[in-house]
Amino acid sequence: MTHLSPKRPARSVHLKHERISAVLEREIRSGTTAQGEQLPGEMALAKRFGVSRTTVRAALAELNDAGLITTRTGKGSYVLFDGRPLNDRLGWAHALAAQGVDSRTQVLAVTATHDADLAARLGLDTDLFVLVERVRELADGSVVSYERSFLPPVDGIRELPRDGLRGDSITAVLAAAGLQPDHGEQQLSGRRIDDREAAVLRREPGAWFLSTRRTSWSAAEAFTEHVESLLDPDHFHLSLHFP
Structure with missing residues (x-):
């Protein structure tokens, strides 16, 4: 059976980018940020979380690795419907x-x-x-x-x-x-x-x-x-x- 990635077990977060990715992940999985929706840009996210754009990029990379978003060059990051198991x-x-x-x-x-x-x-x-x-x-x-x-x-x-x-x-x-x-x-x-x-x-x-x-x-x-x-x-x- 092919699955979209299931919810990962809770994990402790310590680094700034991990805390940001954890917040965004909760918003994606809860449906607050819907499938197909474009995430705010790096500058907007940096301002929201009070961090550098480098930290935001690291957080987005983590979400991308988890299959929750896809980043399109020159267009931004979009939420996938990955993250919910498909039966x-x-x-x-x-x-x-x-x-x-x-x-x-x-x-x-x-x-x-x-x-x-x-x-x-x-x-x-x-x-x-x-x-x-x-x-x-x-x-x-x-x-x-x-x-x-x-x-x-x-x-x-x-x-x-x-x-x-x-x-x-x-x-x-x-x-x-x-x-x-x-x-x-x-x-x-x-x-x-x-x-x-x-x-x-x-x-x-x-x-x-x-x-x-x-x-x-x-x-x-x-x-x-x-x-x-x-x-x-x-x-x-x-x-x-x-x-």
Whole structure:
């Protein structure tokens, strides 16, 4: 499962920049400073906290490392929706909506396709899949993900290329077909996007994106879904926690 970074445990702060970042972090996590909102400039923050701009930069760098803001050269720092865990078991649209993130899904294509390599990797008897290609946009029109979902051609799914994806919810389609994801695996890497992907994502070719592959199986070990996603690293990152 891909997560936006969860809330970090409380920590003691001693340095000036740590105290500033802790205050700003509380404001972001509480919603006082909303997702997508631009933070005040360095001079304004320096005046507010009575510190130098160097100290403010150190505080902003800490927030950036935590995945709470992104800094755009010449434009300033903006709050991300990172920092709140996303449970995508009910589908990303529901997960994002539950966190107050205004997003929409655009279905690019629903086709029947053969992929012998994927079928061999998954140990399936057939290389036929129903492929759903989608992008996810924020309210400002920026595309933050491109997803390719490979589904088993069972009753209720094999008809999608003809009937379309109603409601844009793959999770609902799987549930109606009696397929409930129970377990699986996910791999994460990073890579530069090619020309075709750049056109879909409305970015420059060669831009760096997170690349994930997730395969889900039902409790009865039936293949449920294989998803290949490209995620904008300004909005998504993986957090791992250890005991």
